[in-house]
Amino acid sequence: MGIHSPSSKSFSRLENILIIGNGGRENSLAWAIQKNELVKKVYLVPGNAGSERINKCKRIKIDINNENELVEKLDFLKIDLVVIGPEIPLANGLADLLRKKDFKVFGPNKDGAKLEFSKSWAKEFMQKANIPTANFWKVNSLEEAKKIINSSSIPLVVKADGLASGKGVFIPNSKDECFKAAESIFNGKFGNSGNIVVLEEKIQGPEVSVFALCDGERYTLLPTAQDHKRLNEKDKGPNTGGMGAYSPAPLLTQDYLDKIIKEIIEPTINELNKRNIDYRGVIYFGLMITKSGPKVIEYNCRFGDPECQTIMPLMDQNFVFLLEKCSMGNLTGDEKISTSDKVSGCVIATSKGYPHEYKTGFQIKIGKIDSNDCQIFDSGTSLSANGKLLTDGGRVLSIVCQDRDFNMVFERAYKNLKEIDFEGIYFRNDIGHQVRKNFSKEN
Numbered sequence: 117m118g119i120h121s122p123s124s125k126s127f128s129r130l131e132n133i134l135i136i137g138n139g140g141r142e143n144s145l146a147w148a149i150q151k152n153e154l155v156k157k158v159y160l161v162p163g164n165a166g167s168e169r170i171n172k173c174k175r176i177k178i179d180i181n182n183e184n185e186l187v188e189k190l191d192f193l194k195i196d197l198v199v200i201g202p203e204i205p206l207a208n209g210l211a212d213l214l215r216k217k218d219f220k221v222f223g224p225n226k227d228g229a230k231l232e233f234s235k236s237w238a239k240e241f242m243q244k245a246n247i248p249t250a251n252f253w254k255v256n257s258l259e260e261a262k263k264i265i266n267s268s269s270i271p272l273v274v275k276a277d278g279l280a281s282g283k284g285v286f287i288p289n290s291k292d293e294c295f296k297a298a299e300s301i302f303n304g305k306f307g308n309s310g311n312i313v314v315l316e317e318k319i320q321g322p323e324v325s326v327f328a329l330c331d332g333e334r335y336t337l338l339p340t341a342q343d344h345k346r347l348n349e350k351d352k353g354p355n356t357g358g359m360g361a362y363s364p365a366p367l368l369t370q371d372y373l374d375k376i377i378k379e380i381i382e383p384t385i386n387e388l389n390k391r392n393i394d395y396r397g398v399i400y401f402g403l404m405i406t407k408s409g410p411k412v413i414e415y416n417c418r419f420g421d422p423e424c425q426t427i428m429p430l431m432d433q434n435f436v437f438l439l440e441k442c443s444m445g446n447l448t449g450d451e452k453i454s455t456s457d458k459v460s461g462c463v464i465a466t467s468k469g470y471p472h473e474y475k476t477g478f479q480i481k482i483g484k485i486d487s488n489d490c491q492i493f494d495s496g497t498s499l500s501a502n503g504k505l506l507t508d509g510g511r512v513l514s515i516v517c518q519d520r521d522f523n524m525v526f527e528r529a530y531k532n533l534k535e536i537d538f539e540g541i542y543f544r545n546d547i548g549h550q551v552r553k554n555f556s557k558e559n
Contacts, residue, residue, distance in 0.1 A: 221443055358422045
């Protein structure tokens with residue numbers, strides 16, 4: 117599937133890259149970017165304990181909320197491209213600030229990030245552009261929510277309007293659970309993110325993730341993915357930020373993808389343009405494949421986690437050129453992403469108690485790892501004063517492998533997981549069950 121490599125002469129200097137964020141997503145982006153021979157240094161702010169194990173990578177401390185310090189440091193480091201990983205800096209307008217200072221930035225401005233940081237705005241956006249999505253109600257009070265929940269024949273999905281680290285969506289099985297979810301959000305479970313609640317009709321079908329790299333007008337698609345949001349096996353339990361993923365998603369045939377491009381991706385970019393929103397970054401489309409066709413569940417304004425860790429090892433060394441082209445508004449629209457002919461899978465190891473309360477600071481012991489086409493991207497780790505690797509988050513490690521088929525991928529990922537231990541380690545054993553042959557018969 118290789119394509120001609122773009123000549124480095126057609127690009128400006130790309131020696132020093134800065135990535136903002138501290139998770140597995142940012143480590144996997146750094147890992148993919150450093151493959152390019154033009155790149156000399158990849159700085160991560162703040163990164164995590166695994167960042168400096170990646171070739172050419174260095175962690176640095178900068179207060180990204182201190183405008184003067186940030187700009188001075190980026191000038192001093194001669195940063196050629198800034199890649200903003202998480203949603204909060206994007207929602208706070210960091211990309212706007214850096215673009216005004218003439219930095220090349222991969223990541224949307226604050227107006228584009230609204231696709232993620234206001235679910236009600238995104239739903240109204242979809243409604244206006246005739247993009248298929250579930251019916252919804254935007255409510256400002258618990259009383260209003262109760263009326264709508266009572267009048268519905270089936271339980272509704274309950275969502276906090278603002279950012280909630282992937283935990284602000286409730287899929288209740290009864291009206292009583294709907295009330296409780298709405299009440300907890302209005303009572304401040306997610307702070308100001310819960311000032312408005314979105315109620316949605318419940319739709320059915322498998323979920324898939326599609327990522328478009330966008331330069332404001334044109335776009336190119338990354339390999340598709342499916343992730344596992346629920347904490348427990350058989351896709352049960354509370355929603356999490358993601359317990360694992362695989363790519364590409366065989367469920368998305370070319371016919372489906374063509375339909376998604378025509379009915380969802382292109383109308384989204386056209387509507388952004390109509391609103392004079394110059395969106396330069398990745399648009400994540402969280403989709404559900406229903407009986408009546410694909411529908412949007414949510415947009416994200418950044419790479420998904422753990423989908424990003426799953427997809428990045430499939431990228432070739434030209435990936436960083438695509439990010440730069442997006443930052444400059446320079447996509448031609450006919451780029452083909454050169455990817456590995458292998459498939460990829462990721463399993464997340466979490467702290468006991470995640471996604472609710474959990475303890476950190478436990479030592480991580482790693483034994484003999486198969487590192488051939490396998491990666492471990494630290495997600496929530498830190499180093500002790502004497503250099504020991506410690507847990508420092510809900511999602512601790514992303515264990516990723518590539519191989520010719522998904523059976524081999526997950527066999528190797530779980531083999532590596534057996535070599536990893538920390539107090540309270542938890543992971544699902546059935547990641548990729550949809551694509552692992554004979555999995556359902558064995559379990």
